[in-house]
Amino acid sequence: MVQRLTVIGTGYLGATHAACMAELGFEVLGLDVLPDRIERLAAGDLPFYEPGLPEVLRRNLENGRLRFTTSYKEIAEFGEVHFLCVGTPQKPNEYAADVSFVDSAITSLAPLLTRGCLVVGKSTVPVGTASRVSELLRRLAPSPEVELAWNPEFLREGYAVQDTLRPDRLVVGVESERAERIMREVYARQLAEGVPLVVSDFPTAELVKVSANAFLATKISFINAMAEVCEATGADVTKLSQALSYDDRIGGKFLGPGLGFGGGCLPKDIRAFMARAGELGVDQALSFLREVDAINIRRRIRMVDLARHLLGGSFRGRKVCVLGAAFKPNSDDVRDSPALDVAAEIRRQGGDVTVYDPQALDNARKAQPDLGFGESALDAATDAEVVLLLTEWKEFRELDPEVLGARVRERNIVDGRNTLDPERWRTANWTYKALGRP
Ligand SMILES: NC(=O)C1=CN([C@@H]2O[C@H](COP(=O)(O)OP(=O)(O)OC[C@H]3O[C@@H](n4cnc5c(N)ncnc54)[C@H](O)[C@@H]3O)[C@@H](O)[C@H]2O)C=CC1
C-alpha cells in the first residue's frame, strides 16, 4: 500500500493537499522553491488565511506525519507518489496559461527518480499538457517505472479542508491500470465514503477541470447579464435569481448577482481555455466565454459608475470607503479581486479611498500600495461620503446602519454583493444602491 506522498508547490492548493493527506494517515513531505514559505510551514505558520487549515497543519507536524523541505533530492528519495501543485498563472498581456512552473518542477524532479513511482499533476493546465509532460518525464527519469497521472483539483478557497477531505468527485486521467490502482489506493478513504470517481484519459481529465470553472463563470455572468437588463427596466435581479433558483434544473448555487467573479482561478482559467481552443482551431466553440469575461468586467465598471453618480459625477477629492479587498469572503486572496480593482480605479479617478478587509489587508497593501487602509470597518468609514460593500464578509453583512451612519459624512451605500436588506438601510436614512435592483 502507498504510504509516502510528496507535494511539490505549497501554495493555496499544495499546502492544503499536503496537510490533508497527512490528516488521512499518509507520511507527507512538501516542497517549495521559496525557502521562506517552507520555513513558515515547517513552523506551523500558514502563509495564507484558510479556515481550519492551521489546526490540520499543526496537528500533523506534531505527530510527525508532515514535513517540509526545499530539496528535490529528498523528495525524490522519499515519495512513492509525487503530487504536482505548482502555479499556472495567466501569462502577462496574454490569455494563455504559463505552464513553465510545471515544466521546471518536472525537470528538477525527473532526473532524480531512480525507482518506480507515480507523478500526479493537480495544477490546472491547458488540455494536452499532460501528454507532453508524460513524455518529458519518461525521457528524463532514469527508472523506466516512472509514470504520470492527472488528477485535477476542485477545492474552493475558504472551504479547502472539507473539499479536500470530502470532495464532490475525484477525476483521474491515467495511461495504465497500474496508475489507476495507485490512485485508488491514495484516495481509498474518500472512495470508501462514496465519493464518485471518474477515470479517464489525460485530455478528458484536463478538460473536466477547465470546463467546470467555465460553467461556474458562465452561471455567474448569466445572472449578471440579467442584472444589466434589470437595471434597464427597473426589475430586481435578486428576486429574479431567487425565482430561478426554485427550478431544480437551474439551482441557486453560483447564481448570486453582484460584482462578479475574481480570484486566482476562474478569470485566468476561462482565458487560458479560450487561448487553448484557439490553438486547437475550435475557438468558435468557446467564443461565448469572451462574453462571459466581458459581462464580468462590466460589473466592475458599473460599480464605479454607480458610486461616482452618487457623489454627483466626480470622485476628485471625495472620501470613499471600500469594505472588502479579498476576491471573496473567508479568504485573504486578492488575485484579480473585483473589490481591489474597483478601489484602484476610483483612486485613479481622483477618489480618496480607504479600504478595510478582515483578512486581506496585508496582501491588498502589497498589491495596491497607493490606496488608504483602515484598521476596521468603522475606521475606514470615518468621514466617508460613500461606502461600497464589495466583499460580503459576515461582519459587513451584520453592520448596524446607525453605528456606521454615526461615522460617515454622507449616508450613501452601494451594496456590491446584494447582501444587505435595502429597507433596513433606507429606514435609517441611507441612500441605498445595488447592482441590478432598483
Ligand atoms: N487556489 C485554489 O483554490 C486552487 C488552485 N488550483 C490550481 O492549482 C495550481 C496552484 O494554485 P495555487 O496553489 O493557488 O497557486 P500558488 O501561487 O498559491 O502556489 C504555487 C506554489 O508553487 C510554487 N512553485 C513554483 N514553481 C515551483 C517549482 N518549480 N518547484 C516547486 N514549487 C514551485 C510557488 O513557489 C508557490 O508556492 C494552479 O494551477 C491553480 O489553477 C486548482 C484548484 C483550486
Ligand SMILES: O=C(O)[C@H]1O[C@H](OP(=O)(O)OP(=O)(O)OC[C@H]2O[C@@H](n3ccc(=O)[nH]c3=O)[C@H](O)[C@@H]2O)[C@H](O)[C@@H](O)[C@@H]1O
Ligand atoms: O480552480 C479553482 O481554483 C477553483 O475555482 C473556484 O473556487 P474559488 O476561486 O476558490 O472561488 P469561488 O467560490 O468559486 O468564487 C469565485 C468568484 O465568484 C464569485 N461568485 C461566486 C458565486 C456567485 O453566486 N456569485 C459570484 O459572484 C465570488 O465572489 C468569487 O469572486 C471553483 O469554485 C473551485 O471549484 C475551483 O477548484
